[in-house]
């Protein structure tokens with residue numbers, strides 16, 4: 600799996616105490632310090648966890664490049680055999696933090712699917728290389744920033760692809776009402792969009808639907824539900840040859856990483872007339888916020904406004920793709936290539 604991957608290195612460790620595998624996938628240091636979130640999940644096999652880390656790390660390289668930040672791509676996966684109790688979880692996070700510290704700055708991390716701001720505070724007791732931890736009880740959650748960026752991306756797509764100047768009345772299906780999906784749903788509701796919500800966690804779904812007075816759809820039916828915009832905000836791999844054939848939306852624009860099962864799915868979406876906003880561009884808000892904050896380039900209270908940049912980048916990519924009559928993913932990939940090609944050579 601490592602030989603078949605275009606990244607630079609993988610750090611692997613088996614955590615005997617919990618039976619978890621730790622994979623730190625370092626994809627590219629061309630633009631700067633390889634940086635990406637730490638994901639914690641149960642995977643069917645350790646290989647599934649490694650594969651996820653490798654794909655997510657490549658996505659981070661593209662993400663940082665697409666927003667022009669001098670940061671490299673990486674991702675960590677804590678691949679669990681089964682869910683952990685609180686004490687076990689904290690132990691794993693501390694040992695993981697020591698592993699990150701031992702890399703001496705060759706990798707930096709932050710929050711991702713399955714980890715929380717509190718988890719970042721635990722990791723930060725063992726390493727300096729965690730973004731967003733101001734103090735033990737003051738950790739910046741990237742979720743709301745990612746959500747604001749996705750909102751700006753949806754507005755851009757509505758303008759360019761649907762000719763709609765505002766979101767009023769637009770039907771948006773939010774798949775997953777977690778750390779990003781819920782704040783996104785709030786932003787959309789505030790702008791008069793008609794929401795359809797879904798989540799595999801029924802309690803979480805009921806809570807969000809109550810709060811926002813939104814309709815819900817069953818998780819199994821979500822991808823075939825009629826809507827203007829489908830916003831995948833949960834796990835990756837939801838757009839496959841099979842699901843793309845059943846889509847009844849005009850735009851796909853959400854925060855999940857690795858939404859396409861394979862890169863050919865971009866052409867499949869294009870052939871069906873669905874405008875797919877590349878995940879690593881529209882979901883870059885959390886990375887952008889933590890990146891700006893970590894470099895002292897923005898004050899905390901101005902970060903939400905800085906997410907307007909995501910809307911600008913999405914607009915540029917959609918306009919370029921529409922002119923060329925190509926899937927937006929192709930225009931986005933060219934943009935990433937341009938930025939990487941212009942990177943100064945770095946000595947490791």
Ligand code: PHE
Nearest residue numbers: 635636708709710711885886
């Ligand atoms: N996990 C989020 C992402 O994939 C936010 C994040 C970015 C966290 C960079 C840490 C570092 O974009």
